[in-house]
Ligand SMILES: [Fe+2]
């Protein structure tokens with residue numbers, strides 16, 4: 001990316017949306033080793049909408065708890081702080097973008113499904129690999145393409161040009177952005193993630209999801225998101241704005257050490273996980 005281009009998007013960072021105050025407060029609490037489940041429950045219960053969503057989600061078949069969870073404290077104890085923070089982040093993020101200007105070639109509903117599918121795929125892959133923080137992978141999958149939404153809102157004309165070029169030449173959005181902007185949704189997403197003070201791992205995964213082997217110490221996480229992204233396209237879950245399946249990064253694939261025969265069941269699990277969770281988190285414009 002050239003310097004003037006980078007400066008131009010950095011200049012826009014001030015205009016980028018901020019996270020709702022409750023989510024920020026929750027992030028602070030989660031990062032504070034002295035905070036308790038009760039402190040966290042208090043903040044969540046103050047926000048009725050968030051509290052209701054959280055209970056609906058923890059009781060969904062996606063989590064598969066045998067008993068009904070009826071209190072926020074109960075949900076926190078069962079799922080843990082990080083998972084709760086991530087779930088709330090998940091359900092809040094897309095609200096930020098509701099009722100914005102629409103670009104006809106780009107379906108936000110399809111995009112939401114793509115993001116959610118990728119989140120599920122990343123969690124499925126993480127569990128298979130016995131990765132210890134699968135909830136983080138879920139959020140990484142959910143946010144990996146968030147830069148596209150920022151482009152749609154803040155550069156509608158260029159974004160239209162990009163989506164038209166994607167359709168005309170049947171290329172990846174990533175390539176069309178490189179041609180038209182000189183940078184991509186990965187760079188833009190990184191700026192948003194930095195503005196939101198998201199953890200370095202998440203920032204890195206967003207920045208490197210198309211070139212996972214350049215992600216340094218977070219190469220494994222980036223490789224997982226890269227593969228989950230490919231799963232969703234193979235399964236036709238939603239659309240990230242183009243119809244092309246990104247080429248599998250060979251180094252990333254080899255680094256994950258997944259046996260070829262494990263792939264089919266993992267893809268099937270992603271599909272059923274997506275079907276379960278999409279009943280509970282739906283995109284409402
Ligand atoms: Fe992407």
Ligand SMILES: [Fe+2]
Nearest residue numbers: 144145229240
């Ligand atoms: Fe994607």
